[in-house]
Amino acid sequence: MMKADGCRSPVIAVDLGGTKIAAGIVSAGGYEILAREYCPTLADDGIEAIVERVVSAVGRLISRQDMDLSRVCCASIAACGVIDPEAGVIVFSPNLPGCRNIPLRDMLRDRLGVKAVLINDANAAAWGEHQLGVGKGVDNLVCLTVGTGIGGAIIIDGRLYTGSSGSAGEIGHMVIEANGPRCRCGNTGCLEALASGTAIAREAAAHVSRGEPSSLNEIVAGRLEDITAEKVALAAREGDSLALNVINQAATYLGVGMVNLVNIFNPEMIVVGGGVARMGDLLLDPVRRVVRERAFLVSAEAVSIVSSRLGNDAGMLGAAIFALQQGGK
Amino acid sequence: MMKADGCRSPVIAVDLGGTKIAAGIVSAGGYEILAREYCPTLADDGIEAIVERVVSAVGRLISRQDMDLSRVCCASIAACGVIDPEAGVIVFSPNLPGCRNIPLRDMLRDRLGVKAVLINDANAAAWGEHQLGVGKGVDNLVCLTVGTGIGGAIIIDGRLYTGSSGSAGEIGHMVIEANGPRCRCGNTGCLEALASGTAIAREAAAHVSRGEPSSLNEIVAGRLEDITAEKVALAAREGDSLALNVINQAATYLGVGMVNLVNIFNPEMIVVGGGVARMGDLLLDPVRRVVRERAFLVSAEAVSIVSSRLGNDAGMLGAAIFALQQGGK
Numbered sequence: 001m002m003k004a005d006g007c008r009s010p011v012i013a014v015d016l017g018g019t020k021i022a023a024g025i026v027s028a029g030g031y032e033i034l035a036r037e038y039c040p041t042l043a044d045d046g047i048e049a050i051v052e053r054v055v056s057a058v059g060r061l062i063s064r065q066d067m068d069l070s071r072v073c074c075a076s077i078a079a080c081g082v083i084d085p086e087a088g089v090i091v092f093s094p095n096l097p098g099c100r101n102i103p104l105r106d107m108l109r110d111r112l113g114v115k116a117v118l119i120n121d122a123n124a125a126a127w128g129e130h131q132l133g134v135g136k137g138v139d140n141l142v143c144l145t146v147g148t149g150i151g152g153a154i155i156i157d158g159r160l161y162t163g164s165s166g167s168a169g170e171i172g173h174m175v176i177e178a179n180g181p182r183c184r185c186g187n188t189g190c191l192e193a194l195a196s197g198t199a200i201a202r203e204a205a206a207h208v209s210r211g212e213p214s215s216l217n218e219i220v221a222g223r224l225e226d227i228t229a230e231k232v233a234l235a236a237r238e239g240d241s242l243a244l245n246v247i248n249q250a251a252t253y254l255g256v257g258m259v260n261l262v263n264i265f266n267p268e269m270i271v272v273g274g275g276v277a278r279m280g281d282l283l284l285d286p287v288r289r290v291v292r293e294r295a296f297l298v299s300a301e302a303v304s305i306v307s308s309r310l311g312n313d314a315g316m317l318g319a320a321i322f323a324l325q326q327g328g329k
Numbered sequence: 330m331m332k333a334d335g336c337r338s339p340v341i342a343v344d345l346g347g348t349k350i351a352a353g354i355v356s357a358g359g360y361e362i363l364a365r366e367y368c369p370t371l372a373d374d375g376i377e378a379i380v381e382r383v384v385s386a387v388g389r390l391i392s393r394q395d396m397d398l399s400r401v402c403c404a405s406i407a408a409c410g411v412i413d414p415e416a417g418v419i420v421f422s423p424n425l426p427g428c429r430n431i432p433l434r435d436m437l438r439d440r441l442g443v444k445a446v447l448i449n450d451a452n453a454a455a456w457g458e459h460q461l462g463v464g465k466g467v468d469n470l471v472c473l474t475v476g477t478g479i480g481g482a483i484i485i486d487g488r489l490y491t492g493s494s495g496s497a498g499e500i501g502h503m504v505i506e507a508n509g510p511r512c513r514c515g516n517t518g519c520l521e522a523l524a525s526g527t528a529i530a531r532e533a534a535a536h537v538s539r540g541e542p543s544s545l546n547e548i549v550a551g552r553l554e555d556i557t558a559e560k561v562a563l564a565a566r567e568g569d570s571l572a573l574n575v576i577n578q579a580a581t582y583l584g585v586g587m588v589n590l591v592n593i594f595n596p597e598m599i600v601v602g603g604g605v606a607r608m609g610d611l612l613l614d615p616v617r618r619v620v621r622e623r624a625f626l627v628s629a630e631a632v633s634i635v636s637s638r639l640g641n642d643a644g645m646l647g648a649a650i651f652a653l654q655q656g657g658k
Contacts, residue, residue: 082625082627082628084627091627092625092626092627140492140493152593154593156485156490157486161485162595163469163594163595163596163628163631164469164595164596164597164631164632165595165627165628165630165631166595167595167625167627167628167631168593168594168595168628169593169595170592170593170595170625170628171592171593173592173625174503174589174592174593175505175585175588175589175623176504176505176506176507177505177506177507177508178505178506178509178581178582178585179506180507185625186623187588187623187624188623252507253507256504256507259504259516260503260504260589263499263500263502263503264481264483264497264498264499264500264503264593265492265497266491266492266493266494266495266496266497266498266499267492267493268493294504294515294516294517295516296411296421296496296499296502296514297421298411298413298420298421298494298496299411299492299494299496299497299499301494302492302493302494302496303493
């Protein structure tokens, strides 16, 4: 839609999630990640420590590529949480404890010495999929990023819809079980509290701790706190019935969330990305079944529910393109 | 936004709900209802009988006004259910049993001998509020019509958002209690099944039938099937605690539904209309409290939750303006 011709130098792109930080150098056209660095977020350490980790990761990237920061167009940061994109502020982030009104854009601009742009991570991933990925040419689409939390983003008429104060798209915080489990946002029964990677790990650990048989016990050598959604998926693929049940339950809840999106938005496409989505059809087949069974037929027939094409790179690529389209401002 | 200059003659406007049919003659500017007729829908009688009632109501209007149908610009019908506006078809309607793929626009065009337009009733009401009512000048707003069912409509950037196949905005069929009561749409735990007028009447009757004390017993002279949301509101205003509890529960569910809308859309305004909304602050005060307590703060602070200004006329006025803006096509 827009042309990424604001800048002819590479962009530093950072995807700051609740669990992991990914940093990359993206070519000027916004189409290719030239180098990547990863590190854990360790969100409980607080925002100063997180900024330090981002700066180190960028430093390693720059020196690995034998580059100079002065050759960089800008840094574009996709961060989890409610973002005020105009002010460059993380207003609030359930997955970055203590993060309230953090001027992250300017903090990173000052530390890196380059222009910086801040965007919500789910919006960045959606924009990446819409510009380069599975959603190319699709004007009405909803994206879900299922990882530690569940992020969401809405594209209407080919444009990111961010609402009246920039905080639209918090699909993970749609209540689907009014009296359900407590969510990190303070509400109860949110989709995120029922179908995120965190919810899958928590549910599996709860079952195992009650003495129910599962290969997860061996996989984590009895350390239930080491159970992750990834390990639950591994056990499920090996036929472990406890793991399968936990994933089916999460997928059913995810399906109910999608029924809501289908009935509300009647979108052409729902794109599912994020770490948990790497389970692929193990997760998406039950989701599609729930949508067929429970959504309005006319809307269910109109929607494709598909996996992200850009995968882990969607956030970085989307953030880079977004910044380039803004002219690196 | 658009100018209603397609036609200089009055418009027949019909609001076809699950319980009631309202028909009116709207002045050419689309701003005034010159005459009104009401009759019950008696939806179980089927679509032929409903069309008959609409035609009779229009006939009574025309003769009361001493008009001739040849002087009318067009007939605009706002109907409950999923509408294909291009084809002029009711695709499906949970509140008009048996209604599937009904070419209502052409049926009425043929019976009335005037051009006809078909629009979803909630979209019509939202358009009315946006053009003439409480939502004038508000670009991002969501409307809920709480009556027999719960209809919804979405206005984004000053335009009706109807989705990829015209069926967006089915907010009443957003699941907020995944394992909740069965809804008429076939799903379970929909907002409509928990907070509509029908749900309020059903809940109140269930409590009274278990022998719980309530003034509702006298109000309906022991005929529990005569309990309506209106009568529950009447009892609540007189301090009946059973009625108050039932309304508070419905309002809490409605509040949870609004939390979802606030977190997803970050709208400037949510407009609540429909018969049940005439309860006013008895319903909206608990709704606003739930939104303050459970929605993301930044989005909760950005939204006004307000009653419809056009009330029962919103659907007719919106349908008329919509048709006039389309040039009476």
